[in-house]
Amino acid sequence: MTMQIRQHRYHPPGTPPGTLVAPAVVPQVPVSMTLIAYDHEAVEEKTLSKVEDCLPYLDKKRVTWIHLDGIHNLEFLSKLGEVFHLHPLALEDVLHISQRPKVEDYEKYEFLVFIRVALQDRLEFEQVSLFLGENFLITVQEKPGDVFEPVRERIRSNRGTIRRSGADYLAYALIDTLVDGFFPVLESLGERIEDLEDQVAEKPSRETLQKIHQTRRELLNLRRAIWPERDAINSLLREESPLISPQTQVYLRDCYDHAIRILDILETYREIGTGLMDIYLSSMSNRLNEIMKVLTIITTFFIPLSFIAGIYGMNFNTAKSPWNMPELDWALGYPLALGIMAAVALGFLYFFRRKKWL
Amino acid sequence: MTMQIRQHRYHPPGTPPGTLVAPAVVPQVPVSMTLIAYDHEAVEEKTLSKVEDCLPYLDKKRVTWIHLDGIHNLEFLSKLGEVFHLHPLALEDVLHISQRPKVEDYEKYEFLVFIRVALQDRLEFEQVSLFLGENFLITVQEKPGDVFEPVRERIRSNRGTIRRSGADYLAYALIDTLVDGFFPVLESLGERIEDLEDQVAEKPSRETLQKIHQTRRELLNLRRAIWPERDAINSLLREESPLISPQTQVYLRDCYDHAIRILDILETYREIGTGLMDIYLSSMSNRLNEIMKVLTIITTFFIPLSFIAGIYGMNFNTAKSPWNMPELDWALGYPLALGIMAAVALGFLYFFRRKKWL
Amino acid sequence: MTMQIRQHRYHPPGTPPGTLVAPAVVPQVPVSMTLIAYDHEAVEEKTLSKVEDCLPYLDKKRVTWIHLDGIHNLEFLSKLGEVFHLHPLALEDVLHISQRPKVEDYEKYEFLVFIRVALQDRLEFEQVSLFLGENFLITVQEKPGDVFEPVRERIRSNRGTIRRSGADYLAYALIDTLVDGFFPVLESLGERIEDLEDQVAEKPSRETLQKIHQTRRELLNLRRAIWPERDAINSLLREESPLISPQTQVYLRDCYDHAIRILDILETYREIGTGLMDIYLSSMSNRLNEIMKVLTIITTFFIPLSFIAGIYGMNFNTAKSPWNMPELDWALGYPLALGIMAAVALGFLYFFRRKKWL
Amino acid sequence: MTMQIRQHRYHPPGTPPGTLVAPAVVPQVPVSMTLIAYDHEAVEEKTLSKVEDCLPYLDKKRVTWIHLDGIHNLEFLSKLGEVFHLHPLALEDVLHISQRPKVEDYEKYEFLVFIRVALQDRLEFEQVSLFLGENFLITVQEKPGDVFEPVRERIRSNRGTIRRSGADYLAYALIDTLVDGFFPVLESLGERIEDLEDQVAEKPSRETLQKIHQTRRELLNLRRAIWPERDAINSLLREESPLISPQTQVYLRDCYDHAIRILDILETYREIGTGLMDIYLSSMSNRLNEIMKVLTIITTFFIPLSFIAGIYGMNFNTAKSPWNMPELDWALGYPLALGIMAAVALGFLYFFRRKKWL
Amino acid sequence: MTMQIRQHRYHPPGTPPGTLVAPAVVPQVPVSMTLIAYDHEAVEEKTLSKVEDCLPYLDKKRVTWIHLDGIHNLEFLSKLGEVFHLHPLALEDVLHISQRPKVEDYEKYEFLVFIRVALQDRLEFEQVSLFLGENFLITVQEKPGDVFEPVRERIRSNRGTIRRSGADYLAYALIDTLVDGFFPVLESLGERIEDLEDQVAEKPSRETLQKIHQTRRELLNLRRAIWPERDAINSLLREESPLISPQTQVYLRDCYDHAIRILDILETYREIGTGLMDIYLSSMSNRLNEIMKVLTIITTFFIPLSFIAGIYGMNFNTAKSPWNMPELDWALGYPLALGIMAAVALGFLYFFRRKKWL
Numbered sequence A, B, C, D, E: 001m002t003m004q005i006r007q008h009r010y011h012p013p014g015t016p017p018g019t020l021v022a023p024a025v026v027p028q029v030p031v032s033m034t035l036i037a038y039d040h041e042a043v044e045e046k047t048l049s050k051v052e053d054c055l056p057y058l059d060k061k062r063v064t065w066i067h068l069d070g071i072h073n074l075e076f077l078s079k080l081g082e083v084f085h086l087h088p089l090a091l092e093d094v095l096h097i098s099q100r101p102k103v104e105d106y107e108k109y110e111f112l113v114f115i116r117v118a119l120q121d122r123l124e125f126e127q128v129s130l131f132l133g134e135n136f137l138i139t140v141q142e143k144p145g146d147v148f149e150p151v152r153e154r155i156r157s158n159r160g161t162i163r164r165s166g167a168d169y170l171a172y173a174l175i176d177t178l179v180d181g182f183f184p185v186l187e188s189l190g191e192r193i194e195d196l197e198d199q200v201a202e203k204p205s206r207e208t209l210q211k212i213h214q215t216r217r218e219l220l221n222l223r224r225a226i227w228p229e230r231d232a233i234n235s236l237l238r239e240e241s242p243l244i245s246p247q248t249q250v251y252l253r254d255c256y257d258h259a260i261r262i263l264d265i266l267e268t269y270r271e272i273g274t275g276l277m278d279i280y281l282s283s284m285s286n287r288l289n290e291i292m293k294v295l296t297i298i299t300t301f302f303i304p305l306s307f308i309a310g311i312y313g314m315n316f317n318t319a320k321s322p323w324n325m326p327e328l329d330w331a332l333g334y335p336l337a338l339g340i341m342a343a344v345a346l347g348f349l350y351f352f353r354r355k356k357w358l
Helices: A051-057 A074-084 A089-094 A149-158 A167-180 A182-200 A206-239 A245-314 A333-354 B051-057 B072-086 B089-095 B148-159 B167-180 B183-200 B204-239 B244-313 B334-355 C052-055 C073-085 C087-094 C149-157 C168-179 C184-204 C205-240 C246-312 C333-355 D052-058 D074-084 D088-095 D148-156 D167-180 D182-202 D206-239 D245-313 D332-356 E052-059 E074-084 E088-095 E149-157 E169-181 E183-202 E205-237 E246-311 E332-355
Strands: A033-037 A044-046 A064-068 A102-107 A109-119 A123-132 A138-143 B034-036 B043-048 B063-068 B100-105 B108-119 B123-132 B136-141 C033-038 C045-047 C063-067 C102-106 C109-119 C122-131 C136-141 D033-038 D043-048 D063-069 D102-105 D110-119 D123-131 D136-141 E034-037 E043-048 E065-069 E103-104 E111-121 E123-132 E135-140
Touching: A033 A051, A044 A149, A044 C246, A051 A074, A064 A074, A064 A167, A074 A089, A074 A138, A074 D167, A074 E169, A089 A109, A089 A123, A089 B244, A089 C087, A102 A206, A109 A167, A109 A182, A109 A206, A123 A167, A123 A206, A138 A167, A149 A167, A167 A182, A182 A206, A182 A245, A182 B034, A206 A245, A206 B043, A206 B244, A206 E111, A245 B244, A245 D206, A245 E088, A245 E103, A245 E205, A245 E246, A333 B244, B034 B051, B034 B244, B043 B148, B051 B063, B051 B072, B063 B072, B063 B167, B063 D332, B072 B089, B072 B136, B072 C246, B089 B108, B089 B123, B089 B204, B089 C246, B100 B204, B108 B167, B108 B183, B108 B204, B108 B244, B108 C246, B123 B167, B123 B204, B123 D043, B136 B148, B136 B204, B148 B167, B148 E052, B167 B183, B167 B204, B167 B244, B167 E088, B183 B204, B183 B244, B183 D052, B204 B244, B204 C246, B334 C246, C033 C052, C033 C149, C045 C052, C045 C149, C052 C063, C052 C073, C063 C073, C063 C168, C073 C087, C073 C136, C073 C205, C087 C109, C087 C122, C087 D245, C102 C205, C102 D245, C109 C168, C109 C184, C109 C205, C109 E205, C122 C168, C122 C205, C122 D074, C136 E052, C149 C168, C168 C184, C168 C205, C168 C246, C184 C205, C205 C246, C205 D245, C246 D245, C333 D245, D033 D052, D043 D052, D043 D148, D052 D063, D052 E034, D063 D074, D063 D167, D063 E074, D074 D088, D074 D136, D088 D110, D088 D123, D088 E246, D110 D167, D110 D182, D110 D206, D123 D167, D136 D167, D167 D182, D167 D206, D182 D206, D182 D245, D206 D245, D332 E246, E034 E052, E034 E149, E043 E052, E043 E149, E052 E065, E052 E074, E065 E074, E065 E169, E074 E088, E074 E135, E088 E111, E088 E123, E111 E183, E111 E205, E123 E169, E123 E205, E135 E169, E169 E183, E169 E246, E183 E205, E183 E246, E205 E246
Parallel strands: A064 A138, B063 B136, C063 C136, D063 D136, E065 E135
Antiparallel strands: A033 A044, A033 A064, A102 A109, A109 A123, A123 A138, B034 B043, B034 B063, B100 B108, B108 B123, B123 B136, C033 C045, C033 C063, C102 C109, C109 C122, C122 C136, D033 D043, D033 D063, D102 D110, D110 D123, D123 D136, E034 E043, E034 E065, E103 E111, E111 E123, E123 E135
């Protein structure tokens, strides 16, 4: 999901709700389905080839985490829907990859949609859908390429409290990873804004304007992603669902805090961005001013002088006095005059180049 | 209803409420009234010529959907009002075609107003009014031309859960169709905005400005339509009316979600639109800058040179030296000078054409 | 009440509350006081010369409507206050003609202030005050000239449900008349905005700017009037006063709906107005651009040519060749040159006139 | 308290709360302390030299109003604090003269801070603090100079209901006086804005800009004063304090209404102020346009003419024809040419003066 | 914490929550840990080298305040966490120095984060974390350098009510110190804004723009710090935690009041800042206007004069009359003409210097 303008997928109006349609562009890599089942004593990892293979792991004592690495395998999804009694609307939302982050309560499970962000050449967004049940968690990632490896590592190595907690804590850990993923992106954008501030102050160009515009748009897109993410976490906090233990709520509050900080930084960047635009414009008009000044000064200097020269046609009588235009009688008078003109022209050329007007 | 400026219909102030007045412009096509009655076992379709013909179908077991394809038949409407005990104010709103989307609870039935949107040459809006009772649904469409055919098809072919659900689900299905109808319009607008972005960056013209202005106005109109639509769906969700079953509420929640996404995209477009305006203006002032630069440079080059030439009137004594203006004595000196002038003038002409200033 | 800047009437600070002061400018026409008493069977109309004359009509069975056509008769007002036990603060507000629309609950009666709007040469506002009791309604209009004639006509001719309803329905009918009075004003403003759009696009002038400014101010004033009007109707809906029956509440809901639609249209107009301002400004800078372009092109063409002409002083030796400036020896060379100059000057004159720069 | 930028008094951070510090600038006049005790039968007035002198007047039957005319007598204040058990924080706020208007409930009494506004050369703000007890009211005014004389006069002459009401009504009367004091200030500002509108339309100057800026800042300051004043009155209305009787609440509602109207007018002025700024800027750029137009026209006229003149150097052979530049042989040709030049120059001088460019 | 753009610390996404990591830049000074235990009778002060040394002081009768002067000693922090059962998430927030001010309730204690602000060369922010228990307060300051010395002094000298109150009052006293620390910063900024207003009015330069931009950014950062601080104090007031006594709540209300006043002043400054930007821009365009005016006037004066001079080439026949250009025959005609030119040029030079254009 790149969340460019116009990239919002939709069914043709009138399609029955809950219809599962495969994404238009299907990646080469097949969807892999992995399972991790753990309690505080042991971890078991397995790659599933059929959904039914997960059934033996579903008991109350362990947390079972099923992860789908891609959404282009409709069979896996519909089978999961059957096995875990997932609502067709929720499954449809898993496939409709431009969802807003949200939390939906379906009694037996919570359906969560979150967004992963990454800044490569440009901002990349990816939808991650979670089904949180009493003792299981199903996660579906839009694009192949695992982003939850650090959490999986924590489970394997039994770091932190993850192995002693339930599926709700696992869900928290994943959400936290996704939310914290905004920070490096913000850092990069922050650096870019600082660069732009320097550029605008020193030598603003048409390209600078384009970059300011692009950065503002990316901030807009980021905000569009993190704002509902914040709301979603907040509704998890408020809902008092039996699926989420009070211990995990404390952690979610921390996560909510991070989301607010991200929003805070975003808003500041946005205000700075607006300020940059103003300074760019004033910079431009400043420059116009400077050019006009030079133009005025030159015109003001030479126009009256030319007028005086014009009046007399400079036909002073050389016969009357040696002071009257002796240059006209010099042997090299003409080349000398041409030379002075060339020198003046070259002088201006140098001056303009240094001012970067040429 | 085209929702242009000033196209809001109203009675003269002081008219008694509930007065039914036919629309000013009456389409050629007569209003058609169709009925579909269905349960999970069978479907019956019929074109009604009188309202009373629907009476036999009105029993508790089946869902009866009466659809009016146009509003210019007052007799049908007032008769419907009698048969189903519809409030005169609601009937008046059916005819007043610039209503905001809304939900009004009249105990025995819910009165819903929604907007259908279409983008042909320009944005077209159409009002659709719904009366949702316990086992019936009456829909009235502003302009002839059926928009609910896909839903009717689903009923006939028994796709999805529509045949096993009540009138509330049918109402949902229609609302969903209307709301989802915003997506293709948004897609077209998104494409247009992208085009405008390219135009503004490359060669902005007066026409570009007009198009930006028009697009912003259309976004404004769209927002004016979808915003109350969102509120209407939300109040359906919140109201806990006995007419809407919990199963249907889950679907309405999905529909509400779509409305929020549409608003989200709209807001983003609006912000981009504002940004475009800024860039357009800065583009204009940029251009002024460039012109001024050229003007300055030329003036700066030639004014002092002309001054020097003026001083000496270039009357150098050709007798004193062969270097002093030998051109004046050449046989073709004058034509040559004229030729150089012509060459310079043509050169500038070419230069300006290439810069698109001429 | 014209609601111009600074036209807000006030007592000197420190005046005791409830002091009745006559308006500064008193119209020639004396205040007329009329009474209509009606039930579903009969209507009685009467012009009152004393307030006490209304006493016989005040019984529970009939609705009694007393209407004052002007506020410059303090005796009528204070007598009404005595007879109906009206609070001095409310009476003071009747006279203070720049009140905001509002609803105030005084247990035995509701005190309502609404605004009537009319667009003649410019926006005219008029305050209408209503006292709604159990079986009576007192209305006081700021300026002579009856605005409620259509409602009176409905009572006389027994159209609609007005004769079968109580004083609350009468109050609704009047409020509805006032609120619906905004629509024709909006329509006129809408037409004016469309005209302005055309003007801005085609040939914006200083006058256009003035008109945009004026229109925006009128929209501001309209909004200032309708916004609290909406709130007032809403508080009538919410208050659950025993004076307002559930049947009338349904009608008031419709009226509230109209107020929201008016606000909606107003906001759209305001946004379009802001857009117009932007386009006007960009139009101006566009024009500057065009002028600069012409200036640059002319300068760029002629300055170097003049320079070349200046160098040679065009003193080519006519003796050396017949090609060297033969014009100088023509008998009519000078008149010809002057003629060419005149032709060029007239050509420019024509060009400027066509461009509307002169 | 002039509420200029930076004029906010504060203790050094870390000072214990409730520390009373005299204001930095102490007026010459000593603080006068007056007492009025009244019931519906009698009024007693007295100037107090010691706080203890008020004790005999403090009984339940009468309303006792103690007024301090200045804040530079710490002894009076701390003694009052002792006698009436006032909280040190409240006393500190009396001295910290840049408080926001507020209402604080200290069980035995309400502590109110309000702002008096006056427009002399510039906006002047003054803090008035009120302690409202069951049967007493203490008021402290920031600067010497009595502003409550009209209310005192009402008490003496037994006008209105003030003598028959309690301390709460007295407090209302004072607050009403303060709030109504905004109206004349608004009226002056309204007149000033109308003047500015005329100036901007006719001949905007640098000074106009300064005045617009100053007016906007004063509107900002006014708003900063009246906004919390409104909130304060509202919290008095909502709080249902036993100190405020229902009768007085009706009057406070009226006062709240006035505050809202003031805010309303302020917001309108602020929007008009913003509009003025826009028109000023567009006026400026309009002017630039006009100047550029003149420049272009002149240049366009003369540059090609000069070029033609330059080519021929106007060396037409006077011998060939009497039409070729006979002026050169006139006796007064040169003075005539100089005369024409002078005439042209004077003509332009007159033209520029009339255009107000010189 | 300097709260520059991009200075937000974060763990790599996926790190387990509650991981304590030392700050990247560690100051030279070691972290000092001090303890003050007091009741109304006695004060005991001690510098702790180990966290366990505080245990003897922890009894119910006294208030124990432990202060850490820096965050780069992880051992102290984790030991404190053990001894006082502090939640790992709270400890992590102590180290993550770009937290927003907040209040978090952990049943046994309240965790508070506040911000200290100081204006040296530029705005400096420092995070202060507080753990408020029933009879203890732990404070951790981000950077070495004690800011609470005035409060400590109040404890030692038994000024105010601090010694007779509990740990909640101590916490209030510290928060109050931090909040009041905004006032001197605001005062400095206010002075700077006044300077900028003068500069903009008199001689705006590119540097002025930079300063306006910087000041606006600092106001933005201040607002970002004080806004959540206000919310934090408010949630302390609302929460009705058993840890905070009603007496202290009255003081916190005062503190809340200060925060609101700070925000109020900030908002006013921000609006003035925006106004400054507008005036700066209009100042610039004003200047352009003035330059264009000069340019136009000069051009308008001399171009037609030059044209006339050009026509005649000023070849008036000196032989015909003594009035025809006698200067051409003067002995010093040429030097005189050059001299006049030089004089004109120097005159302009002087004029431009005085106008500050050169």
